[in-house]
Amino acid sequence: MSEFSPRLPPSGNRPHVESHFESMGDIESSPCARRSASSSSFSATPSSFFSTAPSIPAVEIDLEASPSHSEIASFPHHVFKHRLRFATPPKTKPSRKAWWWKKGLRVKEKDGGEKVRWVCRLCARRKCRRPLDYNFASDGTANIERHLLKRHGIYDLSGNKTKPTSVSKSLATMYDINPQSNNGQNVLYNMLKKVGEPNALDELLIEWVTTENLPFRIVESTSFQNIVLHLNPAFKGRIPSAMVLRDRLDTLYKQAQGPVTELLTTARGRIHVTFDGWTSRNRLSLLGINVFFIDVDWNHRKLLLGLPSVQGRHTGENLADEVASVLAEFGIDASRLGYFVLDNARNNDTAVAALAGEFDFNPEHRRLRCIGHILSRVVKQLIFGATANAMETEDDADFDFNTASDELKKWRKKGPVGRLHNFVGAINHSPQLVQLLLEWQKEDIASGKLSHIDKLTGRLRKPLMPVSDNETRWNSRYRMMQRAKLLRSYFSRLVIYIQEQWEHDKLRKGTKKPTILDDKLEDADWDVIDVFLKVLGAFDALSTRLQGNGEPDEDGNIRSGAFWEYFQSFEFLLNHLEKLKMDTDLVNGLDAKSVTMVRSHINLAWEKLDSYYQKLCPPAYAAAIVLHPCYGWTALAKHFKGNPNAKKWLVEYKHSVKKLWEEDYQHIALKSADTPSPSSTSTSRKERSEFETFLDSAMQDDEDDAMAIDGSIGPFLDEYDRYCTHEKEYPRLSRMASDVLSIPAMSAQTEREFSSCGRMVGVLRTRLDRWGIAMSQCVRSWKNEEKKEQEKENLELLSSPLLISLVGGSRHWQLVDRGESAAEPFSGLARYIVIH
Structure with missing residues (x-):
């Protein structure tokens, strides 16, 4: 591409540089192609997926030359209402031809007679969706000239007509730039230079629409284009259309596949997988597949690899087939495949078993359970007791609170929290009740009854809305009860208001009793909810903590989502529930019926949690604690202390971890690589939580322990530092540690991807196909990972x-x-x- 000069010749004398965009590929080249599809051959440095990928060369359209065969072949026939055909130009002397004919294409309607129309070549190249803006009758000279001038800055250079205002002069005038000065010329040069980098603008637009889940058509919005032109008028006519942007997304995705595949090859060891199903608003059944690993520089990485559609029933075999296809597409073979962290669905067990047959691994060892889903089931058992088992297969979808009487009755039978669910749902489905609740709070804040500063947050107090619960948010019922406790007085006031309104109306109209009155909470119900809040605080803190994928906090400490916290979370919560069983202060003030219910629910929750504890047989759970520099076998011994099966459990875990070492790591071939210097981490600490104090109690103090620490590493600093520093001395042990410690504790990242998909497929975007959704979300994930690396370098x-x-x-x-x-x-x- 030629360099832009501060003083450009008139636009009509130079070729217009346009971005070249590949057309959409076939289904087999989509984000989730079949296993036989080969990966992209593009390569780049592992830290960059897009910037170093080979860019598609720009294609110059010489408006003074006749259209090429490729230009005619790429004509966007589908955006025109009528079928068109290209017309042969008449044999007219060049001197008598209108100057604008070469800037357009001569077309006719196939079924509309012989009337010739002029179509702008530049707009057709961009596949603009509004053909009326660049499609004119050939006798409409004024319309054609006006389009070329306003959209592309092209005008007649023959001198037959008055010369319009210079584009470059208008830029200088608009920004008060002196084009004669060196500084002014530099500014104009930079403005126009950016216009000469069409791929850069396209990539930034794609990053914007994918990150924010915006529709592609937003780039065709007049308001958006006005903003761009206000910042730099030189972009007039250079903003791509929605269709071009979609094509460019396809090109970017294909370009990035190679670097992503190469990044996966830099993994120090095994690549772990989470997957789950999701159905979009437009009834697309998608399977989100995420991977997690430690790269060559000991950075924790996570990527979305695909969102394939699942054809037919979600059987384990069908899920396994889709997962295997995506893994093969990105070059993940049996030697690099790690652990699967999935929810408790039975079809996931079948899927892992099917994958084990193809990739040759032990499914009982590699199939791990998402602790978030486990805690969600335990919490449900605690809140609803024996009725929770019947809820495992129920769908907690939204329903009409005025007609769904059977649904309301089901929840009403589930105790205080079930009635609170109905009560909050009725409020949130009534704009009048919501407005009344907010107005009462505003009045109390204005009168001083409520302080202007919220003591919990230290911020200016604002009226609060009730929080509804649902099945897909793990902590939603805890959040609902928390908010309800703050609004308790207003709920009671609302019951009185509704009761008075109903008694007044039923005398004249025979109005039926509002169902919300059947769900009002008595003092005994609120006492039970208070007890549940005390019990559930530990569950809420842990489920929030373990969603972090083992990433460092603001102090540089790995504090959340680390897999070595998985096993110890079970120990902590089991101890927590065992203490509460015997805690008489917990049930003080409750009536006898409520005391019996609370104790029964705590026992049921303990049994549910213990049933999953008994399934922690895979050696990875224990190995994560043993390989952590601060814990080792001493931590497990302390956790098992006092249990009659302690000795037996320790022997079994030691045998399974030893077997894992001997089979997978003791004789593994090593790669020669430089050991990077461990990153320095801060030792500043916040106030320690109850769980962190529990972890401290398990820290080893045995000087003879093989993994004993020397005091140089704090309990919450990066657990990889030790192995990074001593990798050359203990390469195989370091490999084993990086494999086990990098396993995610939850499949929370896949849930986040589904939330992003839900925001993308809004109520006005139900025509999105699954290829567009998959490409957008994959590029979004890869861009985010690239940003993290760039921010680290910065x-x-x-x-x-x-x-x-x-x-x-x-x-x-x-x-x-x-x-x-x-x-x-x-x-x-x-x-x-x-x-x-």
Whole structure:
């Protein structure tokens, strides 16, 4: 591509550079192709999926030359209402032809006579969706010239007509730039240079629409285009259409497949998998497949590999077939496949067994259970008691609270929390009741009855809305009870208001009793809810903590989502419930019936949790604790202390972990690689939680323990540091540790991907196909992972005192060696478009 000059010749004399976009591939090249499909041959550095991938070369359209065969072949016939055919130009002397004929294509309607129409070549190349904007009758000279000037800045250079205002001059005038000065020329050069980088704008637009789950047609919005042109008018006529953006997304996805596959090859060891099913609003059945691993630099990585559709029933064999296809597409073979962290559905057991037959592994060892789903079932057992078992297969979908009397009766039988579910649902389905609740709170805040500052948050108090529960949010019932406790007085006031309204109306109209009155909570019910909140606090804290995929917090400490916390979470919660069984203070103030119910529900919850505890047979659970530098076998011995089966359990776990070592790691071939320096971590700590104190109690203090620490590593610092530092001394042990410690404790990331899909497939986007959804979500996931790597590199750069210094108390960084200053960055799209 030729370099842009600050002083450009008139636009009509130079070829227009347009982005080349590949058309959509066939189904086999989609994000979830079959196993036989080969992966992309593009390559790039593992840390970059997009920026270093080979870019599609721009194609120059010479408007002074006749259209090429490829240009005619790519004509967007589908956006036109009528079927078109290309017309042969008449044999007219060049001097008598209108100057604008070469800028367009001569077409006729196949069934509409011989009337010739002119179609703009540049707009057709972009596949613009509104053909009326660039499709004119050939005798409409004024319309054609107006289009070329306003949309593309092209005008007649013959001198037969008055020369329009210069485009470059309007840019200089708009920004008050002196084009004669060196600085002014540099600014104009930068403005126009960006227009010469069409792929960069397209990639930023794709990043924007995929990250924010926006419709592709937003780029055709007049409001959006006005914003872009306000920032840089040189982009006039250069913004891609929605169809071109969709095609470019397909191209980007295919380009990134190679670097993603290469990144997977940098995994230090095994690549772990989570998958789950989801149905979109437009009735597409998708299977989200995520992978987790430690790369060559000891960074924890997670990627969405695909969202294939599941044809037919969700049997284990069908799920396994789709998962195996995606794994094969990205080059993950049996030697690199790790553990599967899945929910408790039986078809997942069958799926892992089927995959084990294909990839040759022990399904009983590799099939692990998502602790989030386990805790959700235990909490359900605690809240609803024996009725919780009947709820395992029930769908907690939204329903009409005015007509679903049978559904209301079911929930009413489930105790105080069931009635609260109905009560909150009735409020949230009535705009009048919601408004009344908010108005009462505003009045109390204004009168001083409620303090203006919320003591819990330290922020300005605002009226609160009731929180509804649902089956897909693990902590939703706890959140519902928490909010209901804060609004208890207003709920009671609402019951009185509804009761008075009903008694007044039934005298004249014979109005039926509102169902919400059948779900009002008595003082005894609120006492039970208070007890449940005390019991469930530990479950809420742990389920939130373990959703983090083992990533570091703001202190640089790996504190959440780490797999070594999995086994110990069971021990902590079992001890928690055992203590509550005997806690007389917990049930003080409850009536006899409520005391019996609470104790029964706690026993049922303990039994449910223990039933899953008995399934922690795979050696990975124990190995994660043993291989953590701060714990080892001492921690397991402390956890089992006092149990009559302690000795037996220790022997069994030691045997299974030893067998895992001997079969998978003791004789493994090693790769020669430099050991990166471990990243420094902060030792600053926040207030310790009850669970962290419990973990402290399990820390080893045996000086003779093979894994004993020397005090140089704190209990919550990066558990990989030890193995990273001593990798050359203990390469196989380091490999085993990186494999086991990198297993996710939950399949929460797959649930997050489904939430993103749900935001993308909104009520106005039900025509989205599954290929578009899959490509968008995969590119979104890969972009996020690329950003994390770039942010890490930027932080390493900024940490060097030789490169930067913080200027005063402002939020601006100054690059000392370059003499450049840059304000705090805003969006990448605006930063690319705008003029600095």
